Amino acid sequence: MVQWIRTRRPVRASRAALIVVASLLPSAAQAQNIQAMPRVRSGETMIAQLIGDAHAASVTFRGLVAAIDATNGIVYVESGQCRHRARACLVHSIQVAGPHRILRVIVNTRRDREGLTGAIGHELQHAMEVLSEPGITTSQGMFFRLFGMSMGITGQLESKEAVEVGIQIENEMRTTTRAGVRITPPTIRVPR
Ligand SMILES: [Zn+2]
Numbered sequence: 001m002v003q004w005i006r007t008r009r010p011v012r013a014s015r016a017a018l019i020v021v022a023s024l025l026p027s028a029a030q031a032q033n034i035q036a037m038p039r040v041r042s043g044e045t046m047i048a049q050l051i052g053d054a055h056a057a058s059v060t061f062r063g064l065v066a067a068i069d070a071t072n073g074i075v076y077v078e079s080g081q082c083r084h085r086a087r088a089c090l091v092h093s094i095q096v097a098g099p100h101r102i103l104r105v106i107v108n109t110r111r112d113r114e115g116l117t118g119a120i121g122h123e124l125q126h127a128m129e130v131l132s133e134p135g136i137t138t139s140q141g142m143f144f145r146l147f148g149m150s151m152g153i154t155g156q157l158e159s160k161e162a163v164e165v166g167i168q169i170e171n172e173m174r175t176t177t178r179a180g181v182r183i184t185p186p187t188i189r190v191p192r
Contacts, residue, residue, distance in 0.1 A: 039069045040124065042077045046109070051077065054117045058172035060165060061117070064124050073101045073131035077120055080106040087111065088119035090126040093139045101137060103127045114177060118170025125162040
């Protein structure tokens with residue numbers, strides 16, 4: 001969050017200080033949220049903070065994370081590029097590690113934070129579609145589950161639930177931002 005400030009053109013010192021302080025204040029609470037929901041994780045600070053923000057701001061996102069927490073799944077969210085220029089994707093591979101089933105979500109972070117959060121929520125819904133079936137432990141099983149959930153009209157593995165959840169979360173994030181609940185940068189820029 002602070003890194004983002006550094007990448008911008010200099011602003012008046014007092015305003016910059018205000019933004020930095022305002023941005024730092026929710027971080028402690030976010031850190032607690034992140035610790036409280038270890039089954040949805042990111043090794044990247046920006047995404048981990050975004051997950052913490054979404055957990056605080058979106059009731060739908062919170063419900064989704066609670067549902068995943070009730071499974072034996074762990075979902076890692078990482079920045080990157082998906083095939084076919086998709087804005088986000090659930091990697092069609094499942095890894096079994098001891099009692100855990102591990103999934104990966106990839107998101108293109110070059111977009112506004114509300115849209116990005118909606119995209120993460122969309123993919124977490126797909127993750128939940130897999131994790132809600134305890135017997136799915138192979139990539140093949142994962143494929144058939146997602147195929148079974150699919151709307152079947154676009155030729156892609158897409159579910160009505162994931163589309164709706166993504167839109168709902170994005171709307172809830174935008175409502176929170178408009179209400180001025182917290183000061184957030186308009187666009188997230190990830191140094192590459
Ligand atoms: Zn989808």
